[in-house]
Amino acid sequence: MNGRLSFLSAKGRKIEAIYRITLRQQLAYKVDFMLRASFLLLILYVFIQLWSAAYEGDTERLIAGFSLKQIIWYLVFTEALTMASPQLSLRIEEEVKNGDIAIRLIRPLSYLSYHYSSYMAEAVFRFGIHLVVGSFIAWLFVGPPTFGFGWLGLLSLSAGALTIAFLLNGIVAMCAFWIEETRGLEFVLQKLKFTVGGMLLPIDLMPEWLQRICAWLPFQAVLYIPARTAVAYEEVSMLQYFAVQAAWIVVLGIGIWTIYRRGVTRLHVNGG
């Protein structure tokens, strides 16, 4: 029992160290942060203009259950979650190409755990910053986010959302064991999140047939589920959403583990 506890505490300390290092790295690149934040402001401004034109400036009108204010705040949440994701494919691709992966593999922490810890530390930090920046412009144009328990729903579902985002990005990144360039695949994954994930358009506004397809894909669990919960808490079933996220975490978790095991056995690193 004691042995198991000390094992868990040692593992916890390693993960905590990764979190600390990642956060320090993030704080070192303040200019990068400001640039990303300014891009978020710009893109949200464009969305506000686009959706205001779609609603013809009518703040009372409801389309598929969404008012203009709900749509804009929905976009703030999906953008903050999207921009929270670090470029995992690029990192793993570089590690495989230049052989740095050899150093990671001999460390006393599993390769996937290391990347998951590092990814989550960075993603949570970025999500917080982007949420604040995005809230600023949305508040200015459509008023305060009076969503009550919606905030609690957003924050609790965001952990699962970021984990699924890691697993999806990780599966694409693991392709680096077989193919040289994974950026193209990452682009496609990103655009799937933009469209069928509901980043640019809530799934409720899509045609029926597509809504039925989206319900069977993991992308909605990353963006649509937490953002919709935030703006329409009363209309959703949190339990059902947690169950959907949990199911995808299990399925994708098995997927990434299998791909990693197969990929790492065919890895050859020369020199050093």
Add this chain to the structure above:
Amino acid sequence: MSMEAEESRISGKRVWIMLRFLFTIWKVNLASSLEYRISFLLMAGMMFINNLMWLFFWSLFFHRFPVINGWELNDIMMLWAVSAGGFGWANMLFGNFHRIPSLAATGQLDVYLTQPKPVLLHLLASRMSLTAIGDFAFGLAIYGWAGDHTIQGALLFTLGLVISGCIFMFLMIAAGSLAFFFGNAEGIVQQVFNSFVSLSTYPADIFRGAARVFLFTIVPAGYISYLPIGLLRDQNPGFIAGAAAVTIGMGVFSTIVFHVGLRRYASGNAIVMRG
């Protein structure tokens, strides 16, 4: 032979030599890209799919809202055709136009300075982007799908491609030349590019008031995002003249900024080989 005729003959010969030089570089770039055929096809194909996904989003959007401030799905398709196609040809033929900051920061301009060819032209044409071929093919495919296939329509579309490609390229040359004045400017230039692409791929008419003025002055993205209406649909002479003037003006301005900046360029001691 008169003096004028002699001068004209010499300048004609110079243009011919320059064109031959450019064709040779493009031929070598293409041959080099085709050495990695799988990678080439994968990258170009992914970019094509990437753009297609954006159109998928717009088709969903216009399915719900058929007309947005006078814009219909066909207009947004043509906007993506001219913007992606324009960016595509510029990045295929002059693929270094967004890499000036990194080339300057790493001392890789030396190789262009030591050769008897125009530095900017030589630098720009020395790289062919693989993904850009996907962008260009996408532009042509969408034109084939949703464009006007008359001779006039084809000529207008070609003009749209030229304007959008030149605006993208000249903007990035001017922004990239900031590296000569402020040192490491890669992050800022990349952000300028991302922002410009975002502004130029949404319907120009969703912007009103000061934002619209901004789009047609300080950040001339409006001259790309209004092309489907001002050039392809309405053939508005005022807009066409404005777009042409802005494109030429940006070309002159970016060339001047680059050459003024180049005087401040200090090489490192890196030895650079061209592959």
